[in-house]
Amino acid sequence: MENIKSIFITGASSGLGLALAQLYAKEGVIIGLAARRFDKLKSIKKELEIKKAKIYIYKLDVGNLSLLKKCADDFIKKIKTIDLVIANSGIGSKFHKPHYSAEEIAEIFQTNTIGVTNTISVFLDFMIKQKKGQLAAIGSVAGFRALPDSGYSASKSAVHLFMSSLRLRYSFYGIKFSTIAPGFIDTPFVKKHTFQMPFLLKPDKAAKLIKKALTRNKKLYIFPWQWKFIVPIVKILPDFLIRIAMKDKLTFPK
Ligand SMILES: NC(=O)c1ccc[n+]([C@@H]2O[C@H](COP(=O)([O-])OP(=O)(O)OC[C@H]3O[C@@H](n4cnc5c(N)ncnc54)[C@H](OP(=O)(O)O)[C@@H]3O)[C@@H](O)[C@H]2O)c1
16 A cells, blocks of 8 residues: 555554654654553654654553544544554563463453454444555564463464454455564564574664555565564474473573
């Protein structure tokens, strides 16, 4: 999809969401930016309005459907049509914790999975009415294989399948669905990672690749390119090799 004029991005207060907002911002473009840290959004709004983009900011938790709906309705009122929604908000797993915590797993699913289903749901009806638009969700290369994390890989796997289900059900309304599965990106998200991150990308480079993939209406975009070859191999690796590969990142209950 080309000539994007109106976009809504969740998780726009840092990392990839911020880089996407910076990339799309230009004169004539209206962007809705959402996240919990409103101070960050305020300064990003100032920065992007220098580029003459029109920016609306929303303080919200993507797990809160009623608030998200209010914000989406407000944004929709301000624009004629919505071209693109990027459900990007996400949090990671705490590998180093020996015990699984129900609260932590719930928080991961609430943000990474329910956050995406909520974000898509509050824009879908409007896109059906206007008979066009593009809905994108940020998954992960971790979503293609069970990993010994605290639910992160499962939360992203659900996002991948959810987007494919939506495409099957709604693409004949003229709506495009894209699942983006990044490898490692150098954002605050990976700052606590103590392990080697192969093919680490800068957020601005990642944003450019995503924008290109969305313009080409890719159903599933795995990047950087090396992961397209690694993912099919990792998918069939036996569990013991995954455990060996990740043993430095894990601690177990004593
Ligand atoms: N970095 C990587 O290597 C990598 C790899 C694969 C996939 N991803 C995915 O890429 C997406 C962006 O992550 P990032 O790397 O840019 O990390 P990041 O810099 O930590 O950004 C995460 C964003 O999500 C927002 N967020 C977190 N919880 C939220 C909630 N409950 N409600 C609303 N917003 C929330 C954060 O804003 P607030 O804290 O202000 O709410 C922040 O803007 C995530 O979905 C992540 O899983 C990242």
